[in-house]
Amino acid sequence: MNPIRWKLHWQILFALSLAAFFACVLMPAFGQEFSSHVTVFCQFIGKLFMNALKMVIVPLIVASIISGVMHLGAEKGVGRMGLKTMLYYTCSGAVAVIVGLIVVNLIGPGRIDAETATAMLGRGSETALSEGLMSKVEGRSSSDLFDIFLRMFPSNIVDAATNNSQLLGVITFSLLFGVFIGKLKRDQREAQQKFWESAQEVMLKLTDFIIRFAPIGVFGLVTPILFNAPIADLFGAILWFFITVLLALAIHFIISLGLVLKFVGKVNPVSHYKAMTPVLLTAFSTASSSATLPLTIDTVEERAKVSRKTCSFTLPLGATVNMDGTALYECVVVLFIAQLYASTGAIALGIGDQLLVVFLALTTSIGVAGIPAASLVAISVILPAVGLPVEAIGVVWVTDRILDMCRTSVNVFSDTVGAVAIARSEGEVPYGGES
Numbered sequence: 001m002n003p004i005r006w007k008l009h010w011q012i013l014f015a016l017s018l019a020a021f022f023a024c025v026l027m028p029a030f031g032q033e034f035s036s037h038v039t040v041f042c043q044f045i046g047k048l049f050m051n052a053l054k055m056v057i058v059p060l061i062v063a064s065i066i067s068g069v070m071h072l073g074a075e076k077g078v079g080r081m082g083l084k085t086m087l088y089y090t091c092s093g094a095v096a097v098i099v100g101l102i103v104v105n106l107i108g109p110g111r112i113d114a115e116t117a118t119a120m121l122g123r124g125s126e127t128a129l130s131e132g133l134m135s136k137v138e139g140r141s142s143s144d145l146f147d148i149f150l151r152m153f154p155s156n157i158v159d160a161a162t163n164n165s166q167l168l169g170v171i172t173f174s175l176l177f178g179v180f181i182g183k184l185k186r187d188q189r190e191a192q193q194k195f196w197e198s199a200q201e202v203m204l205k206l207t208d209f210i211i212r213f214a215p216i217g218v219f220g221l222v223t224p225i226l227f228n229a230p231i232a233d234l235f236g237a238i239l240w241f242f243i244t245v246l247l248a249l250a251i252h253f254i255i256s257l258g259l260v261l262k263f264v265g266k267v268n269p270v271s272h273y274k275a276m277t278p279v280l281l282t283a284f285s286t287a288s289s290s291a292t293l294p295l296t297i298d299t300v301e302e303r304a305k306v307s308r309k310t311c312s313f314t315l316p317l318g319a320t321v322n323m324d325g326t327a328l329y330e331c332v333v334v335l336f337i338a339q340l341y342a343s344t345g346a347i348a349l350g351i352g353d354q355l356l357v358v359f360l361a362l363t364t365s366i367g368v369a370g371i372p373a374a375s376l377v378a379i380s381v382i383l384p385a386v387g388l389p390v391e392a393i394g395v396v397w398v399t400d401r402i403l404d405m406c407r408t409s410v411n412v413f414s415d416t417v418g419a420v421a422i423a424r425s426e427g428e429v430p431y432g433g434e435s
Contacts, residue, residue, distance in 0.1 A: 008214065009277035015215040016222060016281065023226035035227065042220040049217025052210045053291040056203060058161045060294055061316045062174050063200040068312025069178025070193055082175075084425055085314050088418045089322040090362075092260070096252045096410075097361045100328035101335065101354060103248040109240035110339025117343035120238075120395055168320050200312070207294035214278070214295070218285040225401060241336050242399050248328055249410050257417045265420040267304075267430050275303040275431075276416050283412040287405045289319040292412050300416050305432045306423040314422055318415030325407030325414075326375055327365035331357055334382050337392045353386045360385055375404070 006014070027035040110117070154160035154169035161170050181192045258269040265272075279299050283292040293316060301311045334357050335349065342348040349357070364378035380390045420430045 008211070009281060011215040012218050012278060012281040012285070015219040016285070019219050019222040020226055023223050027223075027227050039224050039227065042223040044220070045216055046220030046224070049210075049213060049220060050286060050288075050291055052213070052217075053286070053288075053294060056207055056210065056294055057290055058170060059199075060203045060207060060297070061170055062161075063196055063203050064297060064308075064312035065171060065174035065316055066178040066181070066196045067200045068309045069175055070181055070196065081310075081313055081422065081426065084422050085317060085418065088421060089318065092257070092324050092414050092418065093322070093327050093362050093365060094358075095256050096324035096328040096414075097331045097358045099252045099256060100245075100248045100331040100361075101358055103251065104244055104332045104335045104339075105354075107240065107244045107247070108339060109244045110336045110343060112340070112343050114344050117340045121340055121344070121392060171316055171320060200308075203294075204298060207298055211282075211295050211298070214282055218281065221285050225405075238396070238399060241332075241396060242403070244336070245329060245332050245399075245403050246406060248332060249325055249406055252324060252328060253410050253413060257414060260417050260421055265417065265424050265430060267420060267424075271431060272304065272416070272420065275299070276413060279412055279416060280409050283409045284405045287401075287408045289323075289408055289411050289415070292408075293319045296412060296415060300419050304416070304420055304430050306419050306430055307428055310423045310426065310428065311419055314419045315415055318418055319412070322415050322418065323365035323411050325410030326378070327361045328410070329375060329403060329407045330361040330365060330378050330382060333379050333393075333396050334361070334386065334388070337383065337388055337395060338386065340392075340395065341388065349386060357382060357386060375400070 022038060027038055112120075151168045152172045157169065157173050160173075178196075181189055181196075184192065261267050261269040261272050276299060279292060279296050282295050283289065286292055296319070297311050297315050300306050300315065301308055335354065338349045338353075360382045361378070364381050376393060379393055383390050383392065423430050
């Protein structure tokens with residue numbers, strides 16, 4: 001069977017399998033020179049694919065949101081859907097953090113002997129310095145939470161549009177632009193509608209073209225990561241932390257979001273998991289909700305049969321502010337570090353401090369999402385708030401890249417679940433009633 005004719009998700013799975021074969025078998029077998037050449041080539045095609053995806057993010061968001069808001073009609077429709085969207089994002093994020101809180105307390109990955117805990121914390125501080133992590137989080141505090149409102153209204157929208165970490169400002173501008181198109185005279189309004197609808201159609205066709213190369217880009221992105229992954233370290237003392245995060249993400253991914261699909265979206269969860277396979281694999285490979293956004297919009301509209309107006313409104317917003325997996329991860333990291341300190345004889349976090357961690361994990365996952373090294377910044381805000389040193393971040397650094405890929409998949413899947421749930425609440429029938 002010709003792989004070129006396979007469906008996209010099978011092509012991406014094949015690319016992932018090929019990447020694993022190269023990274024774990026061929027590259028170690030053929031030596032350092034061969035490995036370095038393969039790594040350079042893979043980094044090139046991976047970077048090329050990511051750049052192509054990032055190239056269409058801003059124009060796609062602008063065209064999609066403006067078109068979506070116009071299709072909603074009156075401002076009342078915009079406000080209603082906006083309220084539902086933010087309610088879903090808040091509730092799903094809160095559930096994710098609570099799942100993380102329960103799992104990390106039940107497993108207790110940081111409850112180890114005092115000597116090992118002391119050694120890990122000391123190594124973590126050294127890693128934070130040697131990897132330059134402290135420079136990324138230096139000067140961060142809870143005041144960063146207020147920056148989200150400043151990023152909603154950038155002083156220069158053109159400058160914000162050239163920076164993929166400032167998408168919240170672009171989204172705010174696009175929402176307002178779409179709303180005020182509805183206040184124009186009829187002939188002016190119709191001219192604007194035709195322009196933005198055609199612009200969105202062009203961007204979707206361009207996105208389809210770029211997505212065809214996703215399997216090649218996935219191979220380039222994943223191969224160096226698998227080859228350089230510190231497998232030996234993951235099987236050391238940090239292994240239980242790794243398992244704890246994966247288990248918590250899996251529970252939220254399968255159970256929490258599955259229940260939303262079943263009882264709110266009223267669709268068969270298995271059908272949705274299958275339909276979103278290309279989105280999940282791309283999110284896992286790119287570790288970027290924004291870079292996956294073009295494919296997310298296309299897949300939810302085409303496979304889940306959610307209307308373009310709903311996709312255009314909910315998904316770009318979700319890619320910026322809905323971070324279930326990230327919030328869960330922040331909670332687990334902070335409590336894991338707290339358990340390590342408790343193992344050395346420090347006072348364990350009480351229920352009040354743990355509830356504070358839940359609140360901060362939820363709010364920081366939204367507030368710092370647009371900042372480079374977002375999870376590091378968020379964790380650096382939470383740790384001092386509960387009396388823990390920021391340098392302890394280095395303890396979990398060895399697992400961060402791989403877990404980043406996993407939590408991004410959960411972030412993006414939650415966006416798709418939200419689109420289905422909100423579409424159902426608006427009277428639409430996702431999957432055409434076939435699920």
